[in-house]
Amino acid sequence: MKLTKLALSLVAIATLFTFAYAANKTIKDDSIGIRQGSLFQEDNVVGDKTQYNTDAAGTSTKIDRAFENAPPMISHDTEGMLPITIDNNQCISCHDPMVAPSVNATSIPKSHFTNFREDVSIDKKGELERDGKILANSSDIKTIVKPLDHLSNARFNCSACHAPQSDSKIVPKNNFIPDFRGTDLNNKSNLMDNVSEGVK
């Protein structure tokens, strides 16, 4: 019995060494990603020009979602729209659900008109508090799902999550294949229908 255990341990150790050796052989810091050479040098990044789509909004072709309920990439030119500022958010002017259908744009979804964090305040000392009690960590803020009658401030800066896509020739092959649970979910989202999935 003891011998079998010893033999098994030896096999396990040998396997570990084989993997460690293989890993050591295949991954070197100068062959990670598209940077050729040492990761500690800045001047060896292989350049490629950033080429965003120049088709104007209304004439572009939408890009398939990267995975189910991923934020869609901006398919059109964003010239003159970025950066978004408090006085100038052109994205809303076309994507507001009241306007979007008339300009053939996708409406800002319900999830962006929802509060996912309970309201807390900040006291004079800069501490987070709820109902007069100080919260030790921001992780104490509860997750909620509360519909709002306006766009959530957390969604105001669209470009924090939605990005235009640059056409590049040197991007390494991506082997990820998204698995959509519905046939139409590669070009629309249904997050609010299943946002509580798996939550007790």
Ligand code: HEC
């Ligand atoms: C002039 C109106 C207009 C403005 C301004 C505008 N969009 Fe769009 N957007 C559209 C239209 C129309 C489409 C649909 C694709 C097309 O026809 O070009 C679209 C498509 C998109 C998509 C892809 C949606 C999908 O379902 O795949 C995203 C994301 C997006 N826009 C985000 C933005 C953001 C972020 C801004 C601000 C930086 C912005 N848009 C500004 C009209 C606009």
Ligand code: HEC
């Ligand atoms: C915090 C990240 C975040 C911000 C900020 C954000 N979005 Fe989104 N957006 C998402 C994600 C994630 C999805 C896909 C899941 C969903 O529908 O919520 C999405 C989906 C969308 C869709 C597709 C809806 C559909 O039915 O297919 C549009 C259009 C959109 N967002 C526009 C905007 C605009 C315009 C802004 C700025 C006013 C914005 N978003 C800000 C993360 C964000």
